[in-house]
Amino acid sequence: MSFSDVLGQTRPGAILGRFLKKGRVPAAMVFHGPDGVGKTMMALEFAKALLCAERPMDPSGSCGTCPACVSASKRTHPDLKLVDTHYQGSLREEDPAKQKTLRVDTLRHLRKDMEFGSMMGCWKVAVIPAAHTMDIAGASALLKIMEEPPPKTLWILVTSRLESLPATVRSRAFLVPFNPLSPAVIRGILIERGLEERQARDLSELCDGSASRALELHEAGLPAAVADPFDASEGLPRELYLARAKVELSIFCIEQSLRLRLRRGEVRYTRAAPALQGLGALRRHLHSNADPGTILTLAHLQVENL
Ligand SMILES: [Zn+2]
Incomplete structure (x- = not known):
């Protein structure tokens, strides 16, 4: 699937395509902009472009059809972690609807998982929607790994409230802005x-x-x-x-x-x-x-x- 399939977000798609073209991907990125404009969708597409077995690191996006792409789309790929309310709910054996904030235990669990690296010998990607709901303890758990990231690991923090994300986290990540849709x-x-x-x-x-x-x-x-x-x-x-x-x-x-x-x-x-x-x-x-x-x-x- 091409980045242009995320409608109305040509500029972020071009920025991400350039990273793939150069073969150099930052260890952490923050996708920020209004709610409901395709930030998480783009984060998942970028993850797929890294994990795709058919044409990995293609600047226009993943093939969308190989087994790696299909399992990433179904959220069953072992090297793609979508850290949303369902992820935290299943870790805590609680109702996903009750997960209002991102808890430090969740981030510590995720950090350990990311430290193991890829199961398939490729990239490992964590996508964190609503990243601004993490507290200070969670941010410092995240910072530890952001300071010394294992090779071929990528964290994508997604937020509609950039200012609520701790400055220490923001300053260690590459910021990708998303605009409102026309x-x-x-x-x-x-x-x-x-x-x-x-x-x-x-x-x-x-x-x-x-x-x-x-x-x-x-x-x-x-x-x-x-x-x-x-x-x-x-x-x-x-x-x-x-x-x-x-x-x-x-x-x-x-x-x-x-x-x-x-x-x-x-x-x-x-x-x-x-x-x-x-x-x-x-x-x-x-x-x-x-x-x-x-x-x-x-x-x-x-x-x-x-
Ligand atoms: Zn593919």
Whole structure:
């Protein structure tokens, strides 16, 4: 599979291709940029380009069909570790959904595994999505191996919050920036997933360049108009943290829908600006423990007659 199959990320693909062309790959890299733009997908594609048995180190990417590529795609290749919530959940024999942070024990376990080197006599790659959730102890476990990496081992840390990654880790890694996706790319992704043209177009303009955000908004039923703002809070989850998350997403939907109408000239700036300010204030109240249902009603009232 070619790096260009990771849609809308030509520049990171070219950077990675140059490493392969020169035959020199850094021991650690950080892929950073917004959520839902293909960072983890690209990390896995780069790992496959190293592990591919048919045409290893090809600057355009792996063959995609040899046994090494197939097992890497299925996440069963012994030399590719995807250190996500499932990885940590199975180590700890816990529910993956409960793995909110990357724990030091997980990184120590992984470090030992990486120190053994490749099972197949080739490369060994660890891909760590949500790398910013590691704590200081985890970072220092990682640093030990980053300072003296075994040959042919690669760590790819993936994050949407580069600033939350310890500076000591950042400074030892090669940084690869990822940009938000263009609306056209997102539209294509959504249509491929079976969404209708108009729906895909609206969502692609509302999601701030993130394909996963667009899908999340779609699942949340965006852009939903409510018949009566005072009924908006019906059906909110009973657990406070879940209700807060849902209201947060609803406020985002309302704001983005208003921005879209503004761009299309359907509402005047002088009317939209105070509403956007009001929505921002409501979000701050939500985070300072205001009742989510009340906040949601007030959010709908902000835009009711625009
Ligand atoms: Zn292959």
